[in-house]
Amino acid sequence: MKKLEKDFYLDEVTAVARKLVGCFLVRQTEGGRIIGRINEVEAYDGRLDKACHAYGHKRTKRNEPLFQKGGLAHVYLIYGRYYCLNVVTGNAGEPAAVLIRGAEILEGRELAAGNRYRQSWAELTDRQMKHLADGPGKLCLAMAVDKSFDFEPLDGRRLYVCREIGRFTRSVAGLKAHRRIGIEYAEEARDFLWRFTG
DNA sequence: CGTGCGATCGTG
DNA sequence: ACGATCGCACGA
Numbered sequence: 514m515k516k517l518e519k520d521f522y523l524d525e526v527t528a529v530a531r532k533l534v535g536c537f538l539v540r541q542t543e544g545g546r547i548i549g550r551i552n553e554v555e556a557y558d559g560r561l562d563k564a565c566h567a568y569g570h571k572r573t574k575r576n577e578p579l580f581q582k583g584g585l586a587h588v589y590l591i592y593g594r595y596y597c598l599n600v601v602t603g604n605a606g607e608p609a610a611v612l613i614r615g616a617e618i619l620e621g622r623e624l625a626a627g628n629r630y631r632q633s634w635a636e637l638t639d640r641q642m643k644h645l646a647d648g649p650g651k652l653c654l655a656m657a658v659d660k661s662f663d664f665e666p667l668d669g670r671r672l673y674v675c676r677e678i679g680r681f682t683r684s685v686a687g688l689k690a691h692r693r694i695g696i697e698y699a700e701e702a703r704d705f706l707w708r709f710t711g
Numbered sequence: 712c713g714t715g716c717g718a719t720c721g722t723g
Numbered sequence: 724a725c726g727a728t729c730g731c732a733c734g735a
Contacts, residue, residue, distance in 0.1 A: 593729030650719050
């Protein structure tokens with residue numbers, strides 16, 4: 514296991530987004546380790562992207578982490594119910610981040626199932642397994658990521674990202690680009706192909 | 712201080 | 724297709 518180096522995040526946000534697909538998000542909880550293979554992300558860039566919360570360098574209390582140097586987590590509450598996990602990228606003062614939209618839970622399934630459904634893994638239906646962490650809010654529930662991770666470096670003890678861990682190594686068969694989800698208001702930016710899966 | 716969202720999700 | 728639900732940005 515080798516946590517991603519700091520430089521990994523100091524790149525164009527779309528480049529970081531592509532590189533993150535196939536990497537492993539690791540959540541070390543008190544009960545054990547949860548590993549998720551990142552399979553869906555979206556890039557947001559405050560300099561030119563009307564879908565970004567920091568569009569036009571609009572700086573508020575909530576989006577402050579976006580203005581920090583890359584390598585931090587940014588977690589915010591959406592629709593009063595769910596958390597979304599972002600990976601801050603680029604240099605300080607250049608607001609940009611990658612939203613982690615989905616992951617396949619490879620280790621710690623028992624924990625993840627409990628976090629999200631309050632059931633053990635064996636009790637889950639096929640449908641529940643399939644949708645365990647296939648959305649930004651679901652991922653945060655399954656991996657127990659909440660507001661307390663806002664501003665936290667992504668090479669920490671309880672949350673980090675790596676290319677390889679244990680028997681798992683990054684491998685991406687076919688990286689695809691798509692339009693982003695839930696940003697119909699963002700005018701021309703809604704057509705940016707800044708969502709990546711693989 | 713009051714008002715209206717929103718990078719979502721589950722159900723119908 | 725729709726409602727839940729609430730922190731926060733913004734205007735008065």
